[in-house]
Amino acid sequence: MTRTGDARRTAIVDRAMHVASVEGIEGLTLGRLAEVLRTSKSGIQTLFGTKQELQLSIVAAASHVFERDVLLPAERQPAGLPRLRALMSLWIDYLETFEGGCLFVAAASELDGRSGPVRDAVADAVTQADALLQRDVELARRLGELPSDTDVEQLVFELHAMVLQANHDRQLLGRKDALTRARNAVNHLLGVEQQTGFR
Template sequence: MASVNGLDGVTIGRLAAASNLSKSAVQAMVGTKEDLQLVVVTAASAVYTDCVGAPAQEYPDGLPRLRAGMRAWVDDYLPHFDGGCLFLAAASEQDGHPGPVRDAIAEAVEHGEQWLRREARLAVRLHELPTDTDVDQLVFELHAIVMQTNHDLQLFQRRDTRTRAHTAISRLLGPETS
């Protein structure tokens, strides 16, 4: 619901209607609308961990894990939500609204970027990426690929989007070796 209608579109009334509960029952479970939005952000973070973090953990640190995580982000996480990446939509929706919801979104996005940064730094230390790699620039470009992929999937429904994303990732990280 949040990925399609935005975080502001998630209301206690809509959730009650979707779950066949009374508004008062839903409110008793989640509290305020802000509390509900924070629950949604937490749930979306768990989906990210399940779709990206956990599968990537099965690969060795550094470049193999970075590649696996990017592949999972593009192939598994982005299509998980009907309306696309909740964090990308919510960041645009909430970026001008200071408060706990905006802070939770920023923290979740930063967590994803920290994961990219950690694996990229390991790849440099392990000599899987050139020693002069600008890790912050690499993280910026990898995150930009995710954002553009979401944009092209949601706005244009381009069928070649994931292929283009994988090509861009390979240009940055080098082709995968068997």
């Protein structure tokens, strides 16, 4: 593919992520994307071939955005609780990245009862994020910044649940305070409720 083709594909995937976050990754057909972009379906098909390839490209691009906006900035913080707090703060910020909220939450709800490469790609992305969260919780415990008897897997579950609930409340129920409540809940879980925010 030429550089022009690569740039066009990147631009299309960028728009497709936003559309998929609103309309669903399963419902986003080549024809629907062509309609949104006001271009020909054949032009989209030339770049992606199939709907599945488009879906996989969307998941890969959303994973890159999550890495760029959440994981890499968090990694620049000191190991332990500062990094864990930064990770959670940035993850909550990420819920505002796409028009329809977290693309992975939406895709997981659509695909959790199905099988196939797209479901596997979404599950893999979520698993990787959880693994990094668990790593940071374990490190904070080893450094003595969390109680020595902290149930790491339980805390990871609860922290991730705060993100999911915030996305649900913000997107489905239109609660404007959802992200603030998520931050307060995370602060409470991490034993820093005396602070009003992460930054």
